[in-house]
Amino acid sequence: MTDYPNVTILDHPLIRHKIAILRDVRTGMKEFRELVEEITTLMVYESFKTVPTKKVMVQTPLELTEQTMVADNAVAVVPILRAGLGMVNGVHTLFPTARVGHIGMYRDEETLEPHEYYCKLPDGIENSVAILLDPMLATGGSASAAIGFLKARGCKNIMLMSIIAAPVGIQTVAEAHPDVKIFVSTLDRQLNENGYILPGLGDAGDRLFGTK
Numbered sequence: 001m002t003d004y005p006n007v008t009i010l011d012h013p014l015i016r017h018k019i020a021i022l023r024d025v026r027t028g029m030k031e032f033r034e035l036v037e038e039i040t041t042l043m044v045y046e047s048f049k050t051v052p053t054k055k056v057m058v059q060t061p062l063e064l065t066e067q068t069m070v071a072d073n074a075v076a077v078v079p080i081l082r083a084g085l086g087m088v089n090g091v092h093t094l095f096p097t098a099r100v101g102h103i104g105m106y107r108d109e110e111t112l113e114p115h116e117y118y119c120k121l122p123d124g125i126e127n128s129v130a131i132l133l134d135p136m137l138a139t140g141g142s143a144s145a146a147i148g149f150l151k152a153r154g155c156k157n158i159m160l161m162s163i164i165a166a167p168v169g170i171q172t173v174a175e176a177h178p179d180v181k182i183f184v185s186t187l188d189r190q191l192n193e194n195g196y197i198l199p200g201l202g203d204a205g206d207r208l209f210g211t212k
């Protein structure tokens with residue numbers, strides 16, 4: 001569905017169903033937050049397919065058996081503040097031991113350029129799969145800059161999970177960072193003149209936290 005081999009668009013009927021409700025202007029803050037978590041959980045199932053695993057021995061009631069588990073500290077998630085915070089519980093629902101870093105980033109409303117205001121990452125993140133979380137991939141400026149921070153910290157295995165993306169956002173990130181696996185639930189049509197995704201869902205941060 002895109003020209004980029006590092007991009008996966010999930011396009012699953014259950015995810016589409018939930019995104020339809022998420023987009024609806026009548027959906028209130030509580031339901032919006034729950035839907036973001038649920039969609040993230042569904043995305044985690046797909047995006048964790050390639051995370052490192054380890055072999056463990058398990059004693060069942062009947063015999064000792066070799067089994068597979070996700071490797072220790074294999075994954076760290078990094079929400080881009082604010083809206084990425086809404087996705088963290090969705091990851092922890094399926095994988096509660098994922099450590100969490102935070103990158104604070106906001107878009108200048110005039111220039112749409114990203115500005116960093118906070119960065120705190122778990123020790124040793126460079127040895128984990130670092131999964132950036134941000135529900136909206138619009139111009140791609142925020143995600144590209146956040147990926148740059150992770151690379152500067154030594155991260156070599158980076159994924160990006162976004163619920164809704166604009167074509168230009170995917171293009172920007174995929175071309176700047178062809179080594180980063182990008183998972184998107186749905187691809188929207190375009191950006192409007194203010195850099196908002198169409199049809200989109202409006203401002204994800206404001207809808208998650210009730211700020212407008």
Ligand code: PRP
Nearest residue numbers: 081082083106107138139140141142205
């Ligand atoms: C939103 C969103 C992304 C960014 C996407 O955050 O959560 O981080 O915009 O836009 P881009 O792809 O054009 O960079 P915003 O800057 O509105 O900050 P907020 O989460 O604090 O509301």
Ligand code: URA
Nearest residue numbers: 138196197202203204
């Ligand atoms: N950020 C949002 O929250 N929504 C958009 O449509 C674009 C950027």
